[in-house]
Amino acid sequence: MKKRSKGRWLGLLSVASLLQAAGPQEDTVLPFPNAGFEEQAKGWSLCPMSTIVKGKAATGDFSLRTVDTDDGKGGSNARGPKISIDYTGRFEVSGMVLPISGSGLGIYVGAYTAKGKLLTGQSHVMAAPNGPKEQWVPFRGTATAPKGTAYLQLWVHSYSMAKVDAYLDDLEIKFKRDLSMKWAKDLGTIKQRLVERNLGGTDPVDVGSIVKDQQPDGNWADVKYDDRERTYWKAHTHCSRLLTLARAYRRGATDPKLDKQTLGQAVGKGVDYWAKRKPRNPNWWHNVIGVPRIMYRALLLAEPGLTPEQVAKGCKIVAEAKLGMTGQNLVWVAECNIARGCLEGDPAVTGQAFERIADEVRITTKEGIQPDYSFYQHGQQLYSGGYGKGFSHDCPYFAALAAGTTFAFSEEKVDIMVRYLLDGQQWMIRNQVFDYSACGREISRAGGGSSRGLEGACDNAAKLGHPRTAELLVMAERQRKGIGGKTPALVGNRHFWRSEYGVHHRPGYLASVRLASTRLQLSETCNAENMRGEHLSDGINYIYRSGEEYRRIMPVWDWRKLPGITAQHIKRAPRPGGGRGTKTFAGGVSDGQYGLAAMDFARGRLSARKAWFFFDDEYVCLGAGIRCQTEAPVTTSLNQCLLRGDVKVADDRGTRVLPRGEHHLKGLRWVHHDGVAYVLPTPGSLTVRNDAQTGNWKTVSHPLSDKPVTMDVFSAWVDHGQQVADGSYAYVVAPTVSDKGVEDYAKALPVTVLANRADLQAAYHAGLRRAEFVFYKAGACMVPSLGEVRVDQPCALMAVWSGQGLALSAANPE
Known part of the structure; x- marks a missing residue:
């Protein structure tokens, strides 16, 4: 996968108010010294990966060759001569490229001030030489010189993790008059669309009360402007009220006493107060993203009722959202800049922000x-x-x-x-x-x-x-x-190998598994949220039928009996999340319809081999090699979800509905709850709890309430005891078997556990003629009536036998 350029270069550059631009009245080619390399390297700055070569040119004798062998040292760099300009606008960058091999060649245009300062932004005129190999093909793209540009400079750069061999020749930069004017005109289209999309529905808030309660200087007495709460910031209420007022201004208030002038003045006073008071939160997100995202909406909707000074003050607040982040944070700050460009009448700001979002995609x-x-x-x-x-x-x-x-x-x-x-x-x-x-x-x-x-x-x-x-x-x-x-x-199966995460869909259910490895960060704690998330990546196995099974259960959860995990019950409370897994063997394999997931798990002094094998109406859960030489009890949870209806079991006392409480069951064959059957291939012991559990949200997220919350919860787990030396478990989850059909299902279980050892875990579905294996080392496994499967290294493997022969799917979890 190709790596982004690290440079702060302008590719989709910005454009100032083009109506005031003093650019040419027609398309004009800019003077570009040595654009065809006939003066060889004159005017160009080259690194060892970029050379001027003779005998392979689109025209003339010379061209620029870039050869990057992917040494991870920053890619190749070739910088062209400075091209002076004294006007703003959009430009077309074009030339000829001859791709030899690979991809990852980028061409950028840097826009500089007279003092040599690179103006903010990044552009990508050509992402890679995608044309036919060994043929000269044209390329072209667009760039823009923003207000303040004194000269442009071309940069040819192969990404630092790319492998590429390509030639460039006959470069040209042309001012595009029509394109420049269209960009400025399109700014009005974007602004109108933003207004329409931010009107929202009918606001249930009493707008009249908001106006009435606003103080003469624009504040509200009930808003805690000095609040320092990092997650649920109370001062943010001020900005939310401005947006409510602005929507009422644009739509028209339902209260006839609230005319547009009154509403516009209320928004304006609120902007004035915030700009003067400057409330700040210790969590940067509110200052840089949260407040600007609300403020720009209020400004756009109420703009006709605001003074130019108030719009300018508001835009200064919105400008706190500075480009330069990654992922979703980048999208949020770019969103603010799209709107700010519309408010300031500057397509440069808007264009650059759109480009940054597109670049992040x-x-x-x-x-x-x-x-x-x-x-x-x-x-x-x-x-x-x-x-x-x-x-x-x-x-x-x-x-x-x-x-x-x-x-x-x-x-x-x-x-x-x-x-x-x-x-x-x-x-x-x-x-x-x-x-x-x-x-x-x-x-x-x-x-x-x-x-x-x-x-x-x-x-x-x-x-x-x-x-x-x-x-x-x-x-x-x-x-x-x-x-x-x-x-x-x-319907289908996916294993997201980059995230050690598997999902299995059937019409009646979704089952998921999240694994831990040294390659990934575990579920984090941040801003005092997820304070008990220590085990959230430890093989947690959610089972959804309606999707409501775990809704808001978190404050009452036993966080060491999360669905699917194996954990030791030490005296301290579960710690916050974060860190990384400690083992490399974690992953799965999928053919799109079926799959498996497995991991070599270790946390503290506890270790285990855990695997999940997904079929159609059921999936098999196996654990082996469980070891924990401490006095802390060790359990494996089958599930811990909201209690819905009866819990029915079949054990050495027969088939019955359990009363509320905690039950230590022996000779158990199956448990049924809320449409899901849990079947033990070999009868054994299990603890089932179907009773109320009490907790509070504050233990999970410190900013939330400590008011007690009580919920009815179903929980089932295997108790491995203390000083565990070689523990194991095996159970089948059938999420679509009814309570009336579970007995017959358990008697004729369609799946067989082929092996459940520390070196090998495997299951076979006779009806599907499908076997799934996790080999933790080289070895073999016999499949009844079908033969032996042997591997020479650790792997996850699926095999299905049909009239067309044997089909295999394999992956290396390490």
């Missing part, structure tokens, strides 16, 4: 969209349902906002957005609930885990003319109405 191995379409934020950390949810919502929004204008996103960027929604996000959702494993610390928020809003993302993406539009519309419908009726459920 890329496949990366750093923060952002990963090659498997999961999402990282705050390092190598799965955040698809947190920051990644906002990213998947906002990027299609801005692509649709820019559609049909000179700010429009390229087909490549649209394709990445669509794939991220369809091949990433939708696989982590059941009905309108985002799998909590993908949400990071946001599960400690009362509203965490909702996927609502992604229907709008699909609607916006569907407007962009992508070949997979029909799939987007199905996803949008599923988001609106849930699964059922004419909306088909998602």
Whole structure:
């Protein structure tokens, strides 16, 4: 995967007010000394990876050759001569390229002040030599000189992790008059679209009371402007009220006594007060993102009722959102700059912000969209349902906002957005609930885990003319109405190898597994959120049918009995999340319909080999080699979810419905709760608890309430005891078997455990003629009636026998 350039270079440059530009009245080619390299290196600054060569040129005798062998030392660099200009506008950069091999060649245009200061921004005129190999082909792209530009300079740069061999010749930079004027005109289109999209629905807030309670200097007496709470900042209420007033101003208030002048003045006074008081929060996010995102909306909607001085003050607040971040944070600050450019009448600011968003829509191995379409934020950390949810919502929004204008996103960027929604996000959702494993610390928020809003993302993406539009519309419908009726459920299996995370969809359920390894950061604690998240990446295995199984359960959870995990119950409370796993063996394999996940797990003095094998109506959960030489009891949790209806069991006392309480069951064959059957292939002991549990949100997230919360909870776990030397477990989860059918299902279990040892775990489904294996070292496994499977190294492997022969799917979890 190619690495982004580290330079602060201007590729989609900005443009000042073009109506005042003194540029030529027609397209004009700029003087570009030695643009064809016939004077060899004159005027150019070259590094060892870039050379002037003779005998291979588009015209003349000489050309520039770039050869990067991917040594990770920063890529190649070739800087051209300075090209003086004394006007602003948009430019076309063109030339000829002869690709030999590889990709990752970029051409940038830097815009400098007279003092040699590089103006902020980054452009990408050509991402890579994608034309036919060994043939000269033309390339072209656009760039812009913003206000204050004194000269332009071309930069040819191969990415620091790229492998590329290519020639360049006949470079040219041309001022484009019509393009420049169209950009300025399109700014008005963007501004109008922003106003329309931020009107919102009918506001339930009493606008009259907000106006009445506002003090003469613009503040509200009940707002705590000195509040220092890092997450739920009380001073933010001031900005929210400004937006409410601004929406009423633009739409017209329902109260006839509130005329536009009164509402506009109220917004203006509020802007004046905030600009004078300058409330600040110790959490940078509120100052740089939270407040600017609310303020720009209020300014756009109420602008006709504000003085120019008030708009300028507000824009200064919005300008706190400075470009230069990554992932979703970058999208948020760019959003603020799109609006600020509209408010200031400067397409330079707006254009640069659109380009930065488009630039962030890329496949990366750093923060952002990963090659498997999961999402990282705050390092190598799965955040698809947190920051990644906002990213998947906002990027299609801005692509649709820019559609049909000179700010429009390229087909490549649209394709990445669509794939991220369809091949990433939708696989982590059941009905309108985002799998909590993908949400990071946001599960400690009362509203965490909702996927609502992604229907709008699909609607916006569907407007962009992508070949997979029909799939987007199905996803949008599923988001609106849930699964059922004419909306088909998602069916298949995905293992997101970049995030050590697997999901398995069938019409009746979604099951997920999140693993820990040295390659990834575990679910974090930040701003005192997720204070008990120590075990959230330890093989947690959620089971969703309706999606409501875990809603708001977090304050009453036993955090050492999270679904699927094996943990030791030491006396201290679970610690905050963070850090990394301690083992390298973690991962899975998937063929798109079936899959498995496994890991060599260790935390403290506890270690275990854990594996999950996914079929159709069931999946098999195995644990082996469990070791913990301490006095702390060790358990493996089958599930811990909200209690819904009866809990039915079959053990050595027969089949019965359990009364409320905690039950230590022996000779257990199966447990059934809320449509899910848990079957032990070999009868054994299990503890089941179906009773009330009490806690509070503050233990999970310090900014929240310490008021007691009580919920009825179902929990089932294997007790491995103390001083565990070689513990194990085996159970089958069947999420669609009814309480009436579970006995027959258990008697004729369609799956067989082939092995459950520290060196090998395997399961076989006779009806599917499918076997799945986790080899922790080289070895062999016999499959009944089908033969032996042997491997010469550790791996995850699936085998299916059919009339066409044997099909294998394999992966290296290390």
